[in-house]
Structures are given as C-alpha cells and as structure tokens.
Amino acid sequence: xxxxxxxxxxxxxxxxxxxxxxxxxxxxxxxxxxxxxxxxxxxxxxxxxxxxxxxxxxxxxxxxxxxxxxxxxxxxxxxxxxxxxxxxxxxxxxxxxxxxxxxxxxxxxxxxxxxxxxxxxxxxxxxxxxxxxxxxxxxxxxxxxxxxxxxxxxxxxxxxxxxxxxxxxxxxxxxxxxxxxxxxxxxxxxxxxxxxxxxxxxxxxxxxxxxxxxxxxxxxxxxxxxxxxxxxxxxxxxxxxxxxxxxxxxxxxxxxxxxxxxxxxxxxxxxxxxxxxxxxxxxxxxxxxxxxxxxxxxxxxxxxxxxxxxxxxxxxxxxxxxxxxxxxxxxxxxxxxxxxxxxxxxxxxxxxxxxxxxxxxxxxxxxxxxxxxxxxxxxxxxxxxxxxxxxxxxxxxxxxxxxxxxx
Amino acid sequence: xxxxxxxxxxxxxxxxxxxxxxxxxxxxxxxxxxxxxxxxxxxxxxxxxxxxxxxxxxxxxxxxxxxxxxxxxxxxxxxxxxxxxxxxxxxxxxxxxxxxxxxxxxxxxxxxxxxxxx
Numbered sequence: 001x002x003x004x005x006x007x008x009x010x011x012x013x014x015x016x017x018x019x020x021x022x023x024x025x026x027x028x029x030x031x032x033x034x035x036x037x038x039x040x041x042x043x044x045x046x047x048x049x050x051x052x053x054x055x056x057x058x059x060x061x062x063x064x065x066x067x068x069x070x071x072x073x074x075x076x077x078x079x080x081x082x083x084x085x086x087x088x089x090x091x092x093x094x095x096x097x098x099x100x101x102x103x104x105x106x107x108x109x110x111x112x113x114x115x116x117x118x119x120x121x122x123x124x125x126x127x128x129x130x131x132x133x134x135x136x137x138x139x140x141x142x143x144x145x146x147x148x149x150x151x152x153x154x155x156x157x158x159x160x161x162x163x164x165x166x167x168x169x170x171x172x173x174x175x176x177x178x179x180x181x182x183x184x185x186x187x188x189x190x191x192x193x194x195x196x197x198x199x200x201x202x203x204x205x206x207x208x209x210x211x212x213x214x215x216x217x218x219x220x221x222x223x224x225x226x227x228x229x230x231x232x233x234x235x236x237x238x239x240x241x242x243x244x245x246x247x248x249x250x251x252x253x254x255x256x257x258x259x260x261x262x263x264x265x266x267x268x269x270x271x272x273x274x275x276x277x278x279x280x281x282x283x284x285x286x287x288x289x290x291x292x293x294x295x296x297x298x299x300x301x302x303x304x305x306x307x308x309x310x311x312x313x314x315x316x317x318x319x320x321x322x323x324x325x326x327x328x329x330x331x332x333x334x335x336x337x338x339x340x341x342x343x344x345x346x347x348x349x350x351x352x353x354x355x356x357x358x359x360x361x362x363x364x365x366x367x368x369x370x371x372x373x374x375x376x377x378x379x380x381x382x383x384x385x386x387x388x389x390x391x392x393x394x395x396x397x398x399x400x401x402x403x404x405x406x407x
Numbered sequence: 408x409x410x411x412x413x414x415x416x417x418x419x420x421x422x423x424x425x426x427x428x429x430x431x432x433x434x435x436x437x438x439x440x441x442x443x444x445x446x447x448x449x450x451x452x453x454x455x456x457x458x459x460x461x462x463x464x465x466x467x468x469x470x471x472x473x474x475x476x477x478x479x480x481x482x483x484x485x486x487x488x489x490x491x492x493x494x495x496x497x498x499x500x501x502x503x504x505x506x507x508x509x510x511x512x513x514x515x516x517x518x519x520x521x522x523x524x525x
Binding site for chain 2: 116118164165166167168172176
C-alpha cells in the first residue's frame with residue numbers, strides 16, 4: 001500500500017480513534033473491548049480502504065466496523081465461557097440502528113472517567129492520552145520518560161480499577177462538576193507542561209504532547225462552551241504556545257521572557273488566546289486558569305519587553321493569590337513586584353517563602369540580588385539553583401547567567 | 408450494582424476519646440446506619456473491638472498455627488466496616504463521605520469481586 005494512503009489512515013486514526021473508543025465504551029461498557037475493536041477496525045481499514053477508497057464518513061465507518069467486530073468477538077468468546085458477555089452482545093446486536101455518528105457527549109463522559117480523582121494522577125494523564133488522544137502506549141512512555149512496561153502496567157492497573165470499582169462513565173452531576181472539572185483541566189494542563197518544560201529543541205516527541213494538550217483543551221471548550229475555566233485553559237495554552245519559537249535558541253538554550261525576540265511570537269495564536277480571554281472577562285466568573293491566561297495575554301500585548309504593563313500583571317497575581325494561594329504563585333507575584341516596586345521589595349517577599357528545593361526560587365533570588373548589585377550573594381544563589389535544576393537547557397541558562405554576573 | 412467494603416481506619420480506641428465525642432460519634436454513626444438502610448443500600452456493618460483482641464490463624468507445613476494478633480503490624484487498624492451496595496463508585500464514595508464524618512476517621516472504599524456466574 002502506498003505511503004500516502006497509510007498517512008491518510010494514520011491521520012484518520014489520530015482524529016477519530018478517541019471518538020470511536022468513547023462511543024464503543026458507551027455501547028459495550030468495557031474499555032478493553034472498545035480498544036480492541038477500534039484497533040481491529042483500523043486493521044480492516046488498512047486492508048480495505050486502498051481498494052474501496054476513503055469512505056465518505058471515515059469516523060462513522062470505523063465506529064460501525066468496530067461495533068460489528070466487537071459483537072463478533074463477544075459472541076465467539078461467549079460460546080466458550082461467559083454467558084454475561086453473550087447477553088451484552090445480543091442486547092447490543094438487537095439495537096435497531098447502528099450508531100454511525102458518535103454522540104459528542106461520549107468523549108466528555110470518557111474524559112471524566114479517565115480523570116476520576118480515585119485514579120492516581122499519573123494514570124489519569126496516561127489514560128487520557130491513550131483513550132482520547134489516540135496515542136499508543138510506547139509513545140506515552142517515551143513522552144514521560146518511563147520504561148514501556150512501567151507505562152503499560154500503569155494503564156492496565158487503572159483500567160482494572162475502573163472496571164472493578166465500577167467507576168461510572170458519565171458526566172458528574174452539577175454539584176460535583178466544579179471539582180471534577182478541575183481535575184480534568186489539570187490533567188490537560190499537566191500534559192501541556194510535560195511537553196513544554198522539556199522542549200529543549202531535541203525532544204521532538206514532547207512537542208507532540210503540547211499539540212495534544214491543545215487539541216484536548218479545544219475539545220473541552222467545544223464540549224463545555226459554558227464553562228469559563230475550560231475557555232481559560234485553552235487561552236492559557238494558546239498564549240503560552242505562541243512564545244514557543246522564541247523560547248529557545250537554535251542550539252536549544254532557553255531564552256528568558258524579557259530577552260525573547262518578540263517578532264518570533266505567533267501573532268495568530270496570541271490573537272486567538274486574547275479573544276478567548278476577553279470572552280472570559282465578559283462572563284465575569286473568574287477562575288485560576290482564566291487569570292493565568294489573562295497574565296499571559298498582558299505579556300502578549302507588549303511588542304517590546306519594556307512595554308509590559310507590570311501594574312496590571314501584579315493586580316492579576318493578587319487575584320490569583322486570593323483564589324489559589326501557593327508559594328509558587330507568590331514567587332511569580334514577587335517577580336511582578338520587582339518590576340513595579342523594585343528588586344529590594346521583591347527580595348523581602350522571597351524571604352517569607354518556603355521553597356528550598358525549587359530551583360526557580362533560587363534563580364529568582366539570584367536575579368534580584370544581581371539587579372541590586374550584590375554580586376557575591378547572587379553567585380551563591382545561582383549555585384543553589386544550578387544544584388537543584390534537572391533540565392539541561394535550564395541548567396545551561398543558569399550557568400550563563402552566573403558567569404555573566406561574575407564578569 | 409456493586410458491593411463495596413467501607414473500612415474505618417482508626418488508631419484511637421473508645422477509652423481514649425472524651426465521653427462527649429464518643430456520644431456524638433455513636434449518635435452520628437447510628438443516624439448514618441439508618442440512612443443507609445432507608446436507602447436500601449445496607450448489606451452488613453459493625454464496629455470491632457480494638458485490634459489487640461485479634462487472633463491470627465495460619466497453616467504452616469500442614470499444621471494450623473494460632474498466634475496473638477493483629478496480623479498487620481501497623482498502627483492503623485480497621486475499627487469497623489460496612490458492606491454497602493451502590494450503583495457505581497461515585498455513589499459509594501458519597502456514602503463514604505458521610506461515613507467518615509460520622510465516625511471521624513478515614514474510610515477506605517474497596518469493591519467486592521463479582522459473584523462467580525451460577
């Protein structure tokens with residue numbers, strides 16, 4: 001089969017696998033059955049599509065084929081052992097109309113299952129990527145830098161728990177929605193961060209994670225258009241993504257926000273993100289993702305670093321601290337304080353923070369001390385940061401800053 | 408419907424609690440039990456004597472061995488449990504949320520295996 005047709009099937013898989021799996025899970029109530037059936041259907045597609053051509057509705061074709069495959073399989077297996085499976089298969093076989101069009105809610109239900117707080121966070125992320133993102137286990141393992149058997153085990157364990165503990169497959173009721181939605185949005189945010197934090201120019205797999213997270217964020221926004229935090233998350237990811245090209249040099253070294261070549265920022269992404277932030281403001285139901293997006297939007301407004309409206313950024317950090325106080329938010333707020341009230345004032349704020357193991361705490365301290373001309377204290381703080389940093393690109397940047405401080 | 412074991416993990420024994428706390432605890436657990444029964448979710452439940460009343464039975468080389476318990480050498484022991492029937496985990500977690508408030512201790516939720524087909 002020619003490569004171009006394989007590429008088409010590959011693209012259809014990435015676009016449709018999540019939808020198809022979600023629909024099949026609704027029909028059969030079993031993740032493994034659904035996954036196997038959808039894999040089968042794509043196998044059939046690689047055989048048949050080159051002969052019959054791409055069907056007019058590839059997604060519907062996949063769902064129908066997968067459904068028939070699953071019924072066949074359950075009937076075959078049920079003659080041997082499980083009468084319950086047979087009952088399920090017969091019941092589904094008796095449904096009058098095959099479900100050609102996936103119900104859009106299917107994926108929404110599935111993501112709430114994948115991100116159920118009763119599952120360990122790492123498994124929530126992996127399940128979401130696998131079932132909704134159409135990523136294979138080896139890809140997920142590579143992206144999270146864990147051995148493939150470890151990731152496979154994590155997925156098996158999570159799927160077993162869903163089944164054994166009877167974790168339901170539905171959108172939570174309104175009373176539970178705020179917390180449950182929070183954990184879904186957090187999973188998508190973690191997927192993005194995992195890709196972004198490590199994107200040092202060499203890890204190509206990991207930029208896929210960013211693209212996948214944005215795709216999931218778009219999906220959540222489309223499925224829950226009335227949830228401002230879902231819009232806020234999408235805006236935050238787009239605005240962060242807009243700076244990707246400027247964030248590293250060709251050699252893969254990190255560039256700080258203030259030093260970035262802003263002509264490299266993606267204006268389309270910025271405009272889309274800013275429009276979403278404005279839509280959030282009109283709704284006036286602020287939340288942490290929306291506020292972070294608004295901060296990113298203010299940065300996006302400044303064509304030159306010195307044009308940044310730090311006063312507004314500081315106000316937004318105040319809001320964020322009021323809603324979700326944490327030492328890391330306080331650290332970021334201190335950076336804004338340094339711009340508005342000076343480095344000395346910011347350094348005072350840092351003294352109250354308990355982040356001894358966080359390299360960016362020491363890096364921020366180093367930058368403030370350097371700005372105040374306290375060369376030796378800055379040097380020691382750079383040293384603390386370098387001792388804690390794990391990402392090679394960040395390490396290189398810190399070493400450069402330390403050397404510049406010394407000379 | 409799935410059956411769930413809700414176990415209460417408590418390292419305090421009744422004699423370590425002030426009388427008022429104990430009184431409220433018993434009243435709250437009683438109210439919780441009644442609510443579970445009224446909802447038709449009750450299968451079984453009860454409080455246990457402290458873990459130092461436990462005995463352990465095992466078989467070694469085909470010989471039955473009885474020793475002083477408890478088996479698990481940890482401070483956190485089961486103080487009581489319920490077996491409830493619920494349509495899914497969320498429903499079981501909701502019962503557990505009420506249970507943990509009533510008995511003022513963490514509650515672990517664990518599903519029972521399906522009965523083997525008849």
